Amino acid sequence: MIVEFSDELLAKFAEVVARYPQGRQKSALLPVLHLVQAEYGWLSVDAMDKVAAYLDIRPIEVYEVATFYTMFFLQPQGKYMLEVCRTGPCCLVGAERIMKHIEQRLGVKEGEVTADGLFSWRGVECVAACGFGPVLQIGPEYTFYENLTEESVDNLINELKQKSQQG
Amino acid sequence: MARKLLLTHIDVPGIQSFEVYRQKGGYRAVEKALKTMSPDDVVEEVKKSGLRGRGGAGFPTGMKWSFLAKPEGVPRYLVCNGDESEPGTFKDRFLMTHIPHALVEGMIVSSYALGANTSYIYIRGEMMPQIRIVEKAIAEAKAAGFLGKNILGSGYDLEIHVQPGGGAYICGEETALLESLEGKRGNPRIKPPFPAVSGLYGCPTVVNNVESIAATVPIVNDGGEEYAKIGIERSTGTKLISASGNLVRPGVYEIEMGLPMEEFIYSDEYCGGIANGKRLKAVVAGGSSVPILPTNLALKTAKGESRLMTYESLADGGFVTGTAMGSGGFVAFDEDQCIVRNTLNFTRFYHHESCGQCSPCREGTGWMEKVLHKIEYGQASLSDVDLLWDIQQKIDGHTICPLGDASAWPVASAIRHFRDEFEWHILHPEEAQTRNFGLAHYADPLVTT
Amino acid sequence: MAEEEVKFKVTIDGIPVDVAPGTTILNAARQIGGDIVPPAMCYYSKLEGSGGKCRTCLVKVSKGSEKDPRPMPKLVASCRTTVMDGMEVQNITSPDVLEARKGVVEMLLINHPLDCPICDQAGECKLQDLSYEHGVADTRYEFERRTFERIDIGDKIQLHMNRCILCYRCVYVANQLTEGREHGVIHRGDHSEISTFIENALDSDFIGNVIDVCPVGALTDKTFRFKNRVWFTKPVDAHRDCPTCSGKVTLWYKGEEVLRVTGRKDEYNEVEDFICNTCRFDTKQTSDWVLEEPTPVEKESVITANHYAEFNPPPVIKENPALQVANAEQLARTEKLK
Numbered sequence: 026m027i028v029e030f031s032d033e034l035l036a037k038f039a040e041v042v043a044r045y046p047q048g049r050q051k052s053a054l055l056p057v058l059h060l061v062q063a064e065y066g067w068l069s070v071d072a073m074d075k076v077a078a079y080l081d082i083r084p085i086e087v088y089e090v091a092t093f094y095t096m097f098f099l100q101p102q103g104k105y106m107l108e109v110c111r112t113g114p115c116c117l118v119g120a121e122r123i124m125k126h127i128e129q130r131l132g133v134k135e136g137e138v139t140a141d142g143l144f145s146w147r148g149v150e151c152v153a154a155c156g157f158g159p160v161l162q163i164g165p166e167y168t169f170y171e172n173l174t175e176e177s178v179d180n181l182i183n184e185l186k187q188k189s190q191q192g
Numbered sequence: 193m194a195r196k197l198l199l200t201h202i203d204v205p206g207i208q209s210f211e212v213y214r215q216k217g218g219y220r221a222v223e224k225a226l227k228t229m230s231p232d233d234v235v236e237e238v239k240k241s242g243l244r245g246r247g248g249a250g251f252p253t254g255m256k257w258s259f260l261a262k263p264e265g266v267p268r269y270l271v272c273n274g275d276e277s278e279p280g281t282f283k284d285r286f287l288m289t290h291i292p293h294a295l296v297e298g299m300i301v302s303s304y305a306l307g308a309n310t311s312y313i314y315i316r317g318e319m320m321p322q323i324r325i326v327e328k329a330i331a332e333a334k335a336a337g338f339l340g341k342n343i344l345g346s347g348y349d350l351e352i353h354v355q356p357g358g359g360a361y362i363c364g365e366e367t368a369l370l371e372s373l374e375g376k377r378g379n380p381r382i383k384p385p386f387p388a389v390s391g392l393y394g395c396p397t398v399v400n401n402v403e404s405i406a407a408t409v410p411i412v413n414d415g416g417e418e419y420a421k422i423g424i425e426r427s428t429g430t431k432l433i434s435a436s437g438n439l440v441r442p443g444v445y446e447i448e449m450g451l452p453m454e455e456f457i458y459s460d461e462y463c464g465g466i467a468n469g470k471r472l473k474a475v476v477a478g479g480s481s482v483p484i485l486p487t488n489l490a491l492k493t494a495k496g497e498s499r500l501m502t503y504e505s506l507a508d509g510g511f512v513t514g515t516a517m518g519s520g521g522f523v524a525f526d527e528d529q530c531i532v533r534n535t536l537n538f539t540r541f542y543h544h545e546s547c548g549q550c551s552p553c554r555e556g557t558g559w560m561e562k563v564l565h566k567i568e569y570g571q572a573s574l575s576d577v578d579l580l581w582d583i584q585q586k587i588d589g590h591t592i593c594p595l596g597d598a599s600a601w602p603v604a605s606a607i608r609h610f611r612d613e614f615e616w617h618i619l620h621p622e623e624a625q626t627r628n629f630g631l632a633h634y635a636d637p638l639v640t641t
Numbered sequence: 642m643a644e645e646e647v648k649f650k651v652t653i654d655g656i657p658v659d660v661a662p663g664t665t666i667l668n669a670a671r672q673i674g675g676d677i678v679p680p681a682m683c684y685y686s687k688l689e690g691s692g693g694k695c696r697t698c699l700v701k702v703s704k705g706s707e708k709d710p711r712p713m714p715k716l717v718a719s720c721r722t723t724v725m726d727g728m729e730v731q732n733i734t735s736p737d738v739l740e741a742r743k744g745v746v747e748m749l750l751i752n753h754p755l756d757c758p759i760c761d762q763a764g765e766c767k768l769q770d771l772s773y774e775h776g777v778a779d780t781r782y783e784f785e786r787r788t789f790e791r792i793d794i795g796d797k798i799q800l801h802m803n804r805c806i807l808c809y810r811c812v813y814v815a816n817q818l819t820e821g822r823e824h825g826v827i828h829r830g831d832h833s834e835i836s837t838f839i840e841n842a843l844d845s846d847f848i849g850n851v852i853d854v855c856p857v858g859a860l861t862d863k864t865f866r867f868k869n870r871v872w873f874t875k876p877v878d879a880h881r882d883c884p885t886c887s888g889k890v891t892l893w894y895k896g897e898e899v900l901r902v903t904g905r906k907d908e909y910n911e912v913e914d915f916i917c918n919t920c921r922f923d924t925k926q927t928s929d930w931v932l933e934e935p936t937p938v939e940k941e942s943v944i945t946a947n948h949y950a951e952f953n954p955p956p957v958i959k960e961n962p963a964l965q966v967a968n969a970e971q972l973a974r975t976e977k978l979k
Contacts (some may be wrong), residue, residue: 026477032370040303044312044353044355045444046267046310046393046396048216049374049614051375051392052355052373052374052375053375054375054376055356055357055358055372055375056355056356058354059358067339070839076364081305081374082375082820083822083823084838084839085823085824085825085838086375086822086825087445087823088825088827088836088838088839089376089377089684089825089826089827090358090375090376090377092827092828092829092838093360093377093378093547093827093828094317094357094358094359094360095358095359096317096318096358096359096377097359111537112279112480112537112538112540113279113280113476113480113523113534113538113540114279114280114436114437114523116533116534116537117436117437117523117525117526117529118436118437118438129197129595133689134881147612149318149359150277150279150361150541150544150545151277151278151279151280151361151480151541152318152462153276153277153281153282153284153285153318153319154282154285155279155280155281155282155434155436155437155442155521156282156434156435156436156442156443156444156532157282157442157443158205158436162318164320165320166320166321167317167318167319167320167321208856234940304655360829377826377829382692382693382694382718382721384723422880430936486886543682543831544830545830546829546830546831547829547830548807548828548829548830548831548832548833549694549807549809549824550693550694550695551694551695551696551697551745551748551749551806551807552695552696552744552745552748553829554748554751554807554831554833555748555749555751556748556832557830557831558830558831559748559751559782559784562784579781584742585744586745586748589715589716590696590715590716590744590745591696592694592696592718640918
């Protein structure tokens, strides 16, 4: 995917870069990648190369970082990426059951995209909400859904479907 | 009722906002520190308070501050560690969500004490809602004159910025966090040098946990001595405990150090006992990396004394019969929970989160997961338990950062205290493969309450 | 008159040595030399910031310093720990160290392919040496090994990621010797790999040095690929007037033919000077070079060909009077074990 950053996005980049001392603009890499991903849904090589050019660093420095952190997608995902916590404490209260249910309900395996392009799901490691498990989050704003049951997951999926039809 | 210092006003409607927080006495600590105290006075109060780092290692905060190098003409940084990722721990998310100004106020006081003019709050990227909340709180504080140039006419300048992480447990390790803040992979640095000498951008830096920073507010307000009156021995003040697992009322509780663990679990003031009328089987008292304890050792030390929620009491018995306070991530396991399955889960976590820099952790965590997988799914032989023990020993203490140790301890303690469950899985492969999730009635080994 | 130089006194496996402040334990040990030098798979003295990662050089500090004699609580990476005055270090006299090192070697090997018979690095591979000295004969790892595709990075260098132990040396080479780094470490944990991420040729005058610094056969010289086993070739030091680098190299002969050109390596397998790609890849006629003398090769090296009799010494001390006195106790115990 070839991208061209809008003026609005570039203004946001500049705001981020201003947080660091002169010459330390590489510090802006993670926040800038988040901004780019929020805009396009994922990080294409072209987008990463343009981030590198903007921050005056080598492209490989961007690839190294983008592949290290789990929040960055290097390929397109469903419009809604359901991320279910799969770590110990959530599993004590049924996270594995919820993931199974989501898999059946959406009809796609972990990491795949539904045919309508709306949904993907994956298990993620502890999201620091163990007391309210099972939990899931949806980017780019990482809206949080707690104390999940099969029923609440169904409702959520229906809501999101409706929302995308309206939007 | 136990005293609260951090969550005093948690139930006040609108406490998220600057106005309400201020009405309830917020930002008094900033006024007191900047108008009546020197930076060294603040450091002194924090030393007197006996506050120990709330992120996991429990290192005395005042001492950490006093190690900060102060070369002429070199900026110093305070970086707040809000990368809360230790399984079982969710207190920082709670604090930032509900009382963000406690963190901002603490940041101002602490930055003043350390002589930092630019400070960063590194918050894990998945906590985007909390990032927004804290950013808003910073803007409000700035609008009210508590941040920016010449704060309260004291001549002290400070800017605070929020930095999002990208999804990596390892960035909770302070030098990995600094690397990440510099826009790099979260590879922990090789120490020495320590951040106090060469941290962010090679400058002297202090990295403190969210809760530690927030705790400096009551310390400045009431004085370090007053803070130290709460608690027992070298465990002073209050501690936020994240309670999860099979409890009637999981959640975040502020306890006075020294609360008996039994009271914490069963009292109605706290967790209200084990959910669904079940019995307690095991406890992880300080986040996934600390040793898991069976009920008998969780509630009482090997000497038969009541186990208290203090650094010392939790560690009583070392790693043989004790555990550690860690980050205060308290996970309760009921009688139906399978220790092998949980150990596999935790080990998968560490395997997934290893940065891959040093060989024992990069290779060893994956190896342990594979062996545990075999055991859990009934394809192992008894010698695999010994192999697992040996692998964890080859990791423990041999890695660049504590993630290696953190991956080894849960495995070691699970084998130490629940070896019979491991053996059951190996000797009864069919049952182990066909049983439902979480069913482990067969073992119920050490529940003696 | 210059002021008297301050020296720190360090004792390693009972052998004292005076070194300048700031020296690492590993380099202090190298000043003593011999068997007490910890092995190093990732540290490279000529690459700033290298080291600390592979953990093969772990040692025990049994006395911190004269001022603070407490021992260090954990084994430390000798390549990144600087000495203190009065420090006492145990390397091969500590069973803990040997056991830990055995573990590290095992970890390095569990995903390493056993393709030495077709690997160009065989014979000068540090991982081979290390496994002979510290490894166990059997593997306890019964799972499928991690594999990657073999890729060409540029027309002269091949990356065989399966063999890589992630020492990061090649990354430091690209950072410190070239104008712009094109490759790095992507992904994380045991999925980490050396890569350019998108297909990209490494193209810089000095990038060929990644071959020399690679401790294993992950980065190899395509112009030498499968030409010959290193122990059938004869190393000869030579130089030429090179406009780009020092021009001081080792030529590897088979008969009259130069099969490959490398930097001149010392006993720790480190090059004296980094050489340029022209010298390495494109200058393979004897007439291009001024020959000096056959490269001195260690007696135990496989490169002296077929001297296998004493190739596999146990990690204890051989003939060296100072060492034997210092480690009498350890030696007696080893004797008993026989």
